Amino acid sequence: MPDAIPADSVGIVAPQTAQFETPLRLSCGQELPSYQLVYETYGKLNSSASNAILICHALSGDHHAAGYHAMSDKKPGWWDSAIGPGKAIDTERFFVISLNNLGGCSGSTGPTSINPENGEIWGENFPLVTVQDWVESQARLADKLGIQTFAAIVGGSLGGMQVLEWSIRFPERLKAAVIIASAPNLSTQNIAFNEVARQSIRRDPDFHDGRYLSQQSVPTNGLGLARMLGHITYLSDDAMGSKFGRQMRHEEYQYNYGIEFEVESYLRYQGEAFTKRFDANTYMLMTKALDYFDPAAATGGDLAAVLKRAQCEFLLVSFTTDWRFSPERSEEIVNALVKAGKHVSYAKIEAAEGHDAFLFPIPRYMRTLNSFLTRVGKSITSEAL
């Protein structure tokens, strides 16, 4: 709980809900007749509606990116360190929109929602949505908010994939794309980790073939395992090493299956905490969206050819110890953009935190983001005049 709202916070914010009645045809061929998206906004939209920034969230993110919902909140939104007055994504200059994606479990229509066709909880029957579907639904949200063109669209990890897709699918609807700790598609190893996570969930008897909610059950064991595994891949070996090392719980080995090392305790705690806030079907669906994303597949793997149609300028950011989406993966995008003749900036940031680094306010990272967006903001201001 903040004693007082910090001066550089967006303050107390309230989520809003947008209802969509125009059917949405999904990549999988199914159609969602109607759906809702929950979102938050920070800052003010200018009169020409040219200062909007869209934030795309990653695997387990949601719409609550900045500020507090109540004075009793223990923590602010997930990217509060980057969004606020005077911060890297400056809400004194920009109107920032953050939404919970379709298929999510924080208020937008997803597996925990009721399927209007049969009155039952969607569960595992919720259609597998893709990055393309998200971008389509985000564009409709922009329409509803009166935003024709975003000043920038920003996202890390799976969020970065959405930004990349935006640049290809709606090239005229964004001035700048900020793609952080991302990749043009998942590596085989990434897919493999996702598959183990999904199998962890599916093999939990409490999963009940995805109908656990209607059975008053939650696959906590499986979802917890998936999260434990995820945590290992989000952190670098070095970061785990300096955080926990071989630090033991007791002075001597206990020679049993209780907790011997502090890292075991950390993982179990993280796994368990996650099961209280996240839905297993949403988790699985998000991993599938990651697996499916591969914009270059349409051109037989030629990412530069696909990116030819992009019109915005790009900022790519990677982190040295990120092994889930390594700098090399960001550089594939950079190289394709260069080949396609696009305007691209790239920063590889020295950071110990692994993939998680994209959530940390690392000074050089925040400065890079801020100076890029300041420049973007200036061109908008001069245009708006």
Next chain:
Amino acid sequence: MPDAIPADSVGIVAPQTAQFETPLRLSCGQELPSYQLVYETYGKLNSSASNAILICHALSGDHHAAGYHAMSDKKPGWWDSAIGPGKAIDTERFFVISLNNLGGCSGSTGPTSINPENGEIWGENFPLVTVQDWVESQARLADKLGIQTFAAIVGGSLGGMQVLEWSIRFPERLKAAVIIASAPNLSTQNIAFNEVARQSIRRDPDFHDGRYLSQQSVPTNGLGLARMLGHITYLSDDAMGSKFGRQMRHEEYQYNYGIEFEVESYLRYQGEAFTKRFDANTYMLMTKALDYFDPAAATGGDLAAVLKRAQCEFLLVSFTTDWRFSPERSEEIVNALVKAGKHVSYAKIEAAEGHDAFLFPIPRYMRTLNSFLTRVGKSITSEAL
């Protein structure tokens, strides 16, 4: 099945069993009143018993390292590519011993054995044995076979840890130590992966708190998951990439939780196959032995100080793409040996296969092993004359 036994094979071999009636006091404080070890030997022990090589197995290995048990065998032993007449570990020159470690599930006393004290299957109550306990029990096997001093002790991964322990614990009982793709202790990330593997098993309701065998049950879901995860860490990202890439099962995405990518199929298959040959309690016990190993802990982390008492010469081998036991970890041992003034050779082998590389007959690796052992063998021959 081999049509005929290859000329460079040790041929048809039969496991033997050694029974030990002298109680073995374990690191955990418990005492095993009696136990048995199953082992195989290849080649002939010379008259001075000076040409013996001990092979120490890794996490899921066993005593069947080379040759065939029957003409109907589909595959030879797990390290057949390295052990045989004229091979890197030359059975025309050396008498090779390979055993199943205590706590194993291939014939040596372990969790699947009967506890003589109560007539029940040990299960999870089998004491957690350590690398030190294994070395102690291996030394007793050597006594039984009339081997006072090994020409060499060789092992990869967890096997390499046993070799390191031998060099410290019984310095006068080995002339040479070959430590392949190993580490002086597990990194935090290694421990974390092990913990996820163990939790996968323990959270499977078919685990029954380790008493699954007496319940006519097998935790196939959990053990399979643990193995799937293991496989990801044994292979390099590159190796997985070149083996499977984003190769799909069907021409188009199916948008369901069936198999989309071939790597998913591979992992599921590997996981399932493993559950048919390996015991879950043994798997957990092996991961704990890995976690516990840390010979430098006795000197507050000074590995060189511990290694001062070693008398043998050392060969260390690492593989460029091994990220489970990276070259840096082998180099920690090399540096400590140099600091301790020991005779050490080191080869970092270019290999795409990740940690698994230690099981492959990579030419430079095999030549390194062979030339080191040939030199060791020569000094033995001249001594024996």
